[in-house]
Amino acid sequence: MVKNVSEWTERSRELSGLLARSGLGDRAAFATLYQRTSAHLLAVVMRINRDKAQAEDILQEVFVNVWRAAKSFDAAQSQPLTWLTSIARNRAIDSLRRLQTQPQFQTHAAPSGSDREDESVYDTVADAAPGPLDLLTQASAARSLGLCMEELSALQRQSVALAFFQGLSHAEIAAQLRQPLGTVKSWVRRALLTLRSCLDGSLQRDGSRAD
Amino acid sequence: MDYGRPDLADRLAADYALGTLRGPARHRFEVLLPAHPRLRQATLIWQERLMPLSAALTPVPPSPAVWRRIEERLDGTARRASTDRPQRLAFWRGLAGFASIAALTLAVLVAVPREGPPPVIVVLAATGENAGGAATPSIVASISGDGRALVARPIVPVATRPDRSLELWAIPPGGKPRSLGVMPGAGGTMALPAKVLAGTDTLAVTLEAPGGSPSGAPTSPPLYVGKFTL
Numbered sequence: 458m459v460k461n462v463s464e465w466t467e468r469s470r471e472l473s474g475l476l477a478r479s480g481l482g483d484r485a486a487f488a489t490l491y492q493r494t495s496a497h498l499l500a501v502v503m504r505i506n507r508d509k510a511q512a513e514d515i516l517q518e519v520f521v522n523v524w525r526a527a528k529s530f531d532a533a534q535s536q537p538l539t540w541l542t543s544i545a546r547n548r549a550i551d552s553l554r555r556l557q558t559q560p561q562f563q564t565h566a567a568p569s570g571s572d573r574e575d576e577s578v579y580d581t582v583a584d585a586a587p588g589p590l591d592l593l594t595q596a597s598a599a600r601s602l603g604l605c606m607e608e609l610s611a612l613q614r615q616s617v618a619l620a621f622f623q624g625l626s627h628a629e630i631a632a633q634l635r636q637p638l639g640t641v642k643s644w645v646r647r648a649l650l651t652l653r654s655c656l657d658g659s660l661q662r663d664g665s666r667a668d
Numbered sequence: 669m670d671y672g673r674p675d676l677a678d679r680l681a682a683d684y685a686l687g688t689l690r691g692p693a694r695h696r697f698e699v700l701l702p703a704h705p706r707l708r709q710a711t712l713i714w715q716e717r718l719m720p721l722s723a724a725l726t727p728v729p730p731s732p733a734v735w736r737r738i739e740e741r742l743d744g745t746a747r748r749a750s751t752d753r754p755q756r757l758a759f760w761r762g763l764a765g766f767a768s769i770a771a772l773t774l775a776v777l778v779a780v781p782r783e784g785p786p787p788v789i790v791v792l793a794a795t796g797e798n799a800g801g802a803a804t805p806s807i808v809a810s811i812s813g814d815g816r817a818l819v820a821r822p823i824v825p826v827a828t829r830p831d832r833s834l835e836l837w838a839i840p841p842g843g844k845p846r847s848l849g850v851m852p853g854a855g856g857t858m859a860l861p862a863k864v865l866a867g868t869d870t871l872a873v874t875l876e877a878p879g880g881s882p883s884g885a886p887t888s889p890p891l892y893v894g895k896f897t898l
Binding site for chain 2: 464465484488491495496497499500501503504505513516517520521524529531533534535536538539540542543546550554592593595596599600617620621622624625626627630645646649652653656657
């Protein structure tokens with residue numbers, strides 16, 4: 458598991474070569490790329506779409522797309538792991554858009570007999586998986602952002618964590634936290650701005666350490 | 669909406685990268701992305717900020733069937749496309765033929781959702797020292813009938829450097845070039861502002877700073893030029 462941004466960069470450097478060779482039609486390089494990244498990308502997709510069969514279908518789509526788009530990947534513009542993770546998240550979010558017309562999806566995740574409306578899908582499916590706020594805390598700690606992020610309230614952190622790690626929309630976060638939509642929108646915005654200044658500060662620190 | 673406004677671009681890009689931009693707005697954003705350097709830049713930066721947070725996730729190994737299905741899909745397309753590597757050179761040499769196939773494909777691509785005027789195909793040829801003999805077609809562009817979308821596709825590897833972007837311009841006779849945005853490297857669809865093509869009859873491509881000319885006017889002579897009539 459990658460813990461911090463320099464490891465992310467490190468892994469990305471190796472993936473750059475694999476991606477470049479995949480873009481030239483090198484299937485062996487593509488197979489290695491898959492081995493190195495598929496478990497991470499499936500984890501990303503499954504946080505957003507928790508149905509494993511569907512998540513694996515999405516993962517399949519992601520890699521078919523990666524194969525086709527590999528030659529357009531621009532290493533000067535983004536890191537491979539960032540590029541791949543973005544594609545996976547986008548696909549997962551798109552799948553939710555389609556699922557909204559298939560409401561039967563969520564029902565099989567809830568234990569039968571439970572009809573509590575406020576018991577959301579990720580409460581019941583979460584089992585041993587860490588919650589979004591835990592993940593954000595871990596991610597922040599790994600990047601030494603803990604202190605910096607403390608200027609946000611727990612609910613502000615929770616909103617951005619629900620959005621990033623569960624793929625929830627503003628409206629879904631508002632429903633989950635029982636808060637007005639406008640409030641949630643401004644919390645998310647505020648959390649993003651704080652994250653930006655914390656991350657940019659940490660990047661500078663990482664950068665100066667690397668020099 | 670003016671997507672060139674930095675604060676708006678940043679806000680939309682953050683919402684997009686986080687995933688809270690949803691529904692039609694998300695779709696619209698994705699269509700606009702290729703043509704708006706500022707929006708794209710802001711998105712790349714936000715993705716670079718946020719995606720590493722996913723490193724906190726515990727990896728979930730996919731079942732072996734997933735890779736088998738991917739391979740089947742790739743083998744399927746490889747056979748259909750019949751562009752295996754040994755044939756590729758010959759394939760590029762058959763340029764003229766390919767140009768018309770490409771034009772046809774683009775026409776179909778653009779024509780599918782359309783009602784109204786047919787798309788206009790523009791063939792851009794290399795200029796000056798880039799020209800390998802008489803007006804070599806280098807890029808084909810297809811402008812949708814309503815003038816709101818353009819698909820550009822290089823048909824030969826186009827001259828560029830990693831630290832430069834190819835920017836596409838529409839030029840009215842005797843007038844100032846209007847930026848249509850940065851051309852996606854491997855070609856792709858660009859959404860166009862309304863009426864940007866009105867009165868223009870020339871498409872040109874110049875080499876600019878990454879993300880497009882900062883001044884909004886071309887800073888170098890065109891590398892590729894093509895005439896069209898709307």
